[in-house]
Amino acid sequence: MGDKVTETSSTRRYVIAVSDRRHQGCGNVTETGSTSTGVPVVAGHQASLDGIRAVAAFAVLIFHVAMEAGTALEPGFLGGVLSRGEIGVPIFFTLSGLLLYRPWAAEVLIGDRAPDTGRYLWKRFFRIIPAYWLVVAVALLLWGEAHRSDPWTWVQMLFLVHTYDTSPWWFGLGPKGLGQMWSLAVELTFYLTLPLMAAALRWFALRGGPDLRARARRLLIGLAVFGGLSYVYTIFEYFPEYRPWMNVWLPRSWTFFVPGMALAVLTVWARAADGPVRRLCAALAASWGTLWVIAGLAYLIAATPVTGPRFVGLGGIWTAFYEQGLYTLIAFCLVAPAALEPGGPTRLHAVLGGRLMSYLGRISYGVFLWQFVVIYLWYDFTGQEPWTGNLILNLAAVGALTVALAGLTYRYVEEPARRLIRFIPQSAGGAGPGSPKATALRQNA
Numbered sequence: 001m002g003d004k005v006t007e008t009s010s011t012r013r014y015v016i017a018v019s020d021r022r023h024q025g026c027g028n029v030t031e032t033g034s035t036s037t038g039v040p041v042v043a044g045h046q047a048s049l050d051g052i053r054a055v056a057a058f059a060v061l062i063f064h065v066a067m068e069a070g071t072a073l074e075p076g077f078l079g080g081v082l083s084r085g086e087i088g089v090p091i092f093f094t095l096s097g098l099l100l101y102r103p104w105a106a107e108v109l110i111g112d113r114a115p116d117t118g119r120y121l122w123k124r125f126f127r128i129i130p131a132y133w134l135v136v137a138v139a140l141l142l143w144g145e146a147h148r149s150d151p152w153t154w155v156q157m158l159f160l161v162h163t164y165d166t167s168p169w170w171f172g173l174g175p176k177g178l179g180q181m182w183s184l185a186v187e188l189t190f191y192l193t194l195p196l197m198a199a200a201l202r203w204f205a206l207r208g209g210p211d212l213r214a215r216a217r218r219l220l221i222g223l224a225v226f227g228g229l230s231y232v233y234t235i236f237e238y239f240p241e242y243r244p245w246m247n248v249w250l251p252r253s254w255t256f257f258v259p260g261m262a263l264a265v266l267t268v269w270a271r272a273a274d275g276p277v278r279r280l281c282a283a284l285a286a287s288w289g290t291l292w293v294i295a296g297l298a299y300l301i302a303a304t305p306v307t308g309p310r311f312v313g314l315g316g317i318w319t320a321f322y323e324q325g326l327y328t329l330i331a332f333c334l335v336a337p338a339a340l341e342p343g344g345p346t347r348l349h350a351v352l353g354g355r356l357m358s359y360l361g362r363i364s365y366g367v368f369l370w371q372f373v374v375i376y377l378w379y380d381f382t383g384q385e386p387w388t389g390n391l392i393l394n395l396a397a398v399g400a401l402t403v404a405l406a407g408l409t410y411r412y413v414e415e416p417a418r419r420l421i422r423f424i425p426q427s428a429g430g431a432g433p434g435s436p437k438a439t440a441l442r443q444n445a
Contacts (some may be wrong), residue, residue, distance in 0.1 A: 040267040040281050040340045048338035049095065050361025051352025055334070056095075057364035059088035061371050061402060064180070065395045068375050070387035080303035082391075087299065087330055089183045090256040092368075094331040096187060097260025098339050104198035105264045108205050108215055110272045117195045122424045124191045128365070130417040131409050132184065133158060135369045139177030143376070147175070160185040163248045173248065177373045182248040184368075189250040190257055197226065216269040216277070223258045223265070227328075230255035231321060238317040255324050259332040263339045270340075281340045288337030288348045295333035302326040365414065366406025374402045 063085025066072035072082040106112035136157045140148050147153045147169060156162040162174060163185045173179045201222045208214035233251040237243055246252065270281040284291065301307075307323040308315020341348050351357075360367075378398050379386070 039271050039278055039342060040285070046338065046341075047353030047358045047361075048341055048349050049099075049335075049352075050364075051354075051357035052091065052095065052335055052338050052361070053364040054357050054360035056088035056091035057360070057367040058399075059085045059091070060180070061085075061367060061399060062395060063088070064371055064375060065398050066391055068379065068386060069389040069391045069394055071391045073387065077303075081300070084299060084303045084307075087302070087327055090253070090327040090331040091334055092183070093187070093190070093253055093256035094260040094263075094335045096190060097257035098263045098335065099260070100191070100194055101198065101261040102264040102268065104194075104202065105219065105261075105268045108202050108219060109212055109265070109268050115195075116426060119424050119426060120195070121191065123421050124188075126417045126420050127414075128184065128188070131366060131369055131413045132160075132181075134409070134413060135373060136178060136181075139175060139373055142373070143176040157181070160188045163245070166243075166245045177376055179372055180368065186248065186250050186253050190253075193250065212269065212273055216265055219265045220262055223262050227255045227258035230258075230324060234317065234320050234324065238320070252324075255328045256331055259328060260335060260339075263332075263336055267339060282342070285337050285340040285342065285346075285348070288341075291333040291337055295330045298326045298329045298333070302330070360403075363403065363406040363410045366409040367402055370405045370409070371398070371402050374398050374405065 063072065063082065066082040066085065072079055072085075103112065103115045107114045140153070140157065144153065153169075153175075156165060157175065157178065160181065162168065163182050170176070173182045201219055204222045205215040205218040208218045230252055233246070233254075237246040237252065266277060266281055270278040302323065305315075306319065307326065308319030337348055338352060375394075375398055378384075378394065378401065379389070382389075384394075
């Protein structure tokens with residue numbers, strides 16, 4: 001997504017119980033995290049998830065180009081379909097829930113060591129902030145002449161607190177070139193609150209006793225509660241009066257993070273014990289075509305007036321509920337097969353994990369960051385008026401330029417910043433061993 005979440009060492013550190021295979025039902029564990037029984041991978045890099053990131057990033061790019069060209073605002077089928085490209089944002093949120101919550105789920109379910117919260121937060125900082133700050137500086141220097149000398153504007157944008165300003169000087173969701181950053185603010189808030197969510201879920205799960213199934217079920221119940229709170233929150237967004245700024249605060253998006261967190265629970269549970277959950281995960285992974293068809297049908301429904309006008313929140317509370325529910329379903333159906341796929345070559349991996357899709361997934365954060373800057377520069381260069389232009393030609397030009405900038409940013413900003421993570425010390429509390437009945441699968445970031 002907004003943030004392209006990667007699996008660093010803390011998110012890849014899982015304990016796989018192998019000391020009593022008759023009891024646990026595990027197959028032969030390999031270093032890549034696959035087993036003879038085809039259970040989900042929870043360690044190492046999952047190239048198929050890169051492909052999902054690429055799909056999400058370019059859905060958002062197409063949506064924004066279509067909006068600027070006016071095509072997504074036109075009545076009819078095509079306009080409706082293009083107007084829902086914003087689905088890429090919920091997909092990114094689901095990916096974040098999956099990859100970031102897995103180590104906490106592993107701690108509760110199979111005795112892995114608890115994540116080091118301080119190190120986790122520093123990793124998130126180096127992952128998203130340097131490239132983001134670069135784009136903020138470029139956008140404000142290009143178009144923020146009236147406010148670039150205002151320290152508060154820089155504070156708001158650099159620290160992603162601009163969404164909490166209920167009377168901003170800019171029109172829409174952010175200053176020119178930065179309108180998409182509201183979703184990054186949501187992502188950052190999720191990063192900051194995830195340790196607290198994980199602690200609450202852990203407390204609830206441990207009350208179920210030492211049984212793996214009881215704990216896993218309690219985690220899923222707790223996650224369902226968090227997801228339901230999104231809809232309760234939406235009620236207060238509209239009553240007693242409509243408050244549009246609440247659209248871009250974290251609680252409204254819990255419903256999108258929760259499916260990923262639930263998938264994190266399922267992957268760890270399925271690896272730790274044989275039974276119905278392992279078979280469910282295998283069935284979902286094998287049914288990726290069916291799930292994608294369901295996602296496509298839900299997308300077509302979302303493109304109709306059932307989800308309201310083509311700007312979030314304007315249609316009333318019921319259309320908001322429909323939109324939240326449909327987007328949650330779409331994100332789950334797209335992400336679940338990739339999250340649950342077993343190790344080794346699969347058809348899904350061939351579709352999503354190839355060289356091109358993997359590369360586009362790796363640079364997807366830059367694609368997200370730069371797209372509005374490129375759109376506005378392209379329109380200025382070509383002399384086009386807002387809400388006009390040829391969608392195909394504009395998309396080809398903007399897409400090529402955005403990919404080029406994203407590739408450069410990935411190589412010269414994101415990767416060097418990520419390498420700084422190795423200098424973050426591991427606290428004593430986060431370095432302890434896991435369960436004595438477990439074998440640690442660890443890889444360096």
